[in-house]
Amino acid sequence: MNIDKIDIFEKSQHPIVGAGPCSAESEEQVMHIARALASRGVTFFRAGIWKPRTKPGSFEGVGKEGLPWLKRVREELSMPVATEVATPEHIEQSLAAGIDILWIGARTTANPFAVQEIADALRGVDIPVLVKNPVNPDLELWIGALERLNNAGVTRLGCIHRGFSSYGEKIFRNAPQWQLPLELKRRLPQLPLLCDPSHIAGKRELLALLSQEAMDLNFDGLMIETHHCPECALSDNRQQVVPEELFIILDRLVHRTSDGEGGEISRYRALLDEIDGELMRLIAKRMQIAREIGEVKRERGLRVFQPFRYNETMERFATNSALHSLDVEAMKDIFEVIHSESIRQQLRIVNDI
Numbered sequence: 603m604n605i606d607k608i609d610i611f612e613k614s615q616h617p618i619v620g621a622g623p624c625s626a627e628s629e630e631q632v633m634h635i636a637r638a639l640a641s642r643g644v645t646f647f648r649a650g651i652w653k654p655r656t657k658p659g660s661f662e663g664v665g666k667e668g669l670p671w672l673k674r675v676r677e678e679l680s681m682p683v684a685t686e687v688a689t690p691e692h693i694e695q696s697l698a699a700g701i702d703i704l705w706i707g708a709r710t711t712a713n714p715f716a717v718q719e720i721a722d723a724l725r726g727v728d729i730p731v732l733v734k735n736p737v738n739p740d741l742e743l744w745i746g747a748l749e750r751l752n753n754a755g756v757t758r759l760g761c762i763h764r765g766f767s768s769y770g771e772k773i774f775r776n777a778p779q780w781q782l783p784l785e786l787k788r789r790l791p792q793l794p795l796l797c798d799p800s801h802i803a804g805k806r807e808l809l810a811l812l813s814q815e816a817m818d819l820n821f822d823g824l825m826i827e828t829h830h831c832p833e834c835a836l837s838d839n840r841q842q843v844v845p846e847e848l849f850i851i852l853d854r855l856v857h858r859t860s861d862g863e864g865g866e867i868s869r870y871r872a873l874l875d876e877i878d879g880e881l882m883r884l885i886a887k888r889m890q891i892a893r894e895i896g897e898v899k900r901e902r903g904l905r906v907f908q909p910f911r912y913n914e915t916m917e918r919f920a921t922n923s924a925l926h927s928l929d930v931e932a933m934k935d936i937f938e939v940i941h942s943e944s945i946r947q948q949l950r951i952v953n954d955i
């Protein structure tokens with residue numbers, strides 16, 4: 603890929619920080635937040651003008667009426683401004699308003715037709731474009747979007763990691779799956795990589811932790827949704843923070859060495875954490891099924907502990923350990939604990955406690 607540096611990022615302090623509300627809601631709201639952020643040298647101001655919402659009927663952004671507000675931020679506060687574009691029309695209107703940076707949202711990146719239309723609309727236009735990961739964990743689709751833009755002549759490209767959606771109850775709104783952005787960085791090291799902890803977390807309590815993780819993993823910057831009154835925000839009100847909270851998060855970031863042993867080890871640790879999370883999810887699923895078996899045993903008046911089943915299970919553990927070149931005794935210890943916890947869960951169901 604033919605990549606040029608993004609001057610706004612080059613001039614920025616480290617980490618690059620994009621901050622501002624999920625959505626521009628009114629001129630007063632935009633100016634109020636932007637003033638607070640400008641006083642602390644945030645790299646660029648973000649605000650969604652056109653919002654891709656999951657369900658119809660939610661606030662879908664103020665539309666082009668909000669563009670002059672961003673222009674005002676840029677002119678009065680000398681802060682570069684960024685907004686999300688999803689159609690050639692958005693691009694045309696954003697360019698006319700002098701927007702400095704465009705970003706492509708996760709739902710758009712997932713759609714090659716839409717990305718191609720955007721790329722075609724950007725032919726011959728020299729503007730930095732940040733591409734968020736697609737909603738699904740598909741690295742090739744993410745890189746494909748970058749390539750479509752690059753083929754159309756967009757050279758000032760960057761990436762934003764905002765996590766990946768999945769079904770069911772979860773800690774994060776969008777699972778970080780750090781291995782994907784890390785692999786992207788390995789393959790395209792010349793592209794600046796920002797982390798959007800707001801959309802990964804879905805709740806402000808997790809922002810500090812995720813921001814630190816991103817720094818430990820050598821990300822170049824952060825994009826954090828910031829609102830003067832998060833509770834009153836018309837979109838994503840659980841995950842936004844007031845500017846003062848943003849500054850606390852930024853001030854508390856520990857900057858560890860990004861190369862050499864430190865950087866390498868954090869990457870491995872992130873993978874281990876990911877695997878631990880996966881193991882935990884599987885164990886939780888196993889316990890759930892054990893409880894369901896408990897229900898059946900209760901209805902049918904069956905015994906919880908059935909020795910033949912126990913022997914069978916333990917034998918399978920031993921064979922599987924050998925298959926994976928794992929220490930049989932160590933694996934037996936681990937699975938004895940898992941098995942006895944499953945029994946305990948069943949006993950509680952059968953005895954109604």
Ligand code: PEP
Pocket residue numbers: 624650654706707708709734764801
């Ligand atoms: C946003 O940044 O406000 C946004 C809509 O993000 P995403 O595309 O990551 O959902």
Ligand code: MN
Pocket residue numbers: 624625827837838
């Ligand atoms: Mn948002």
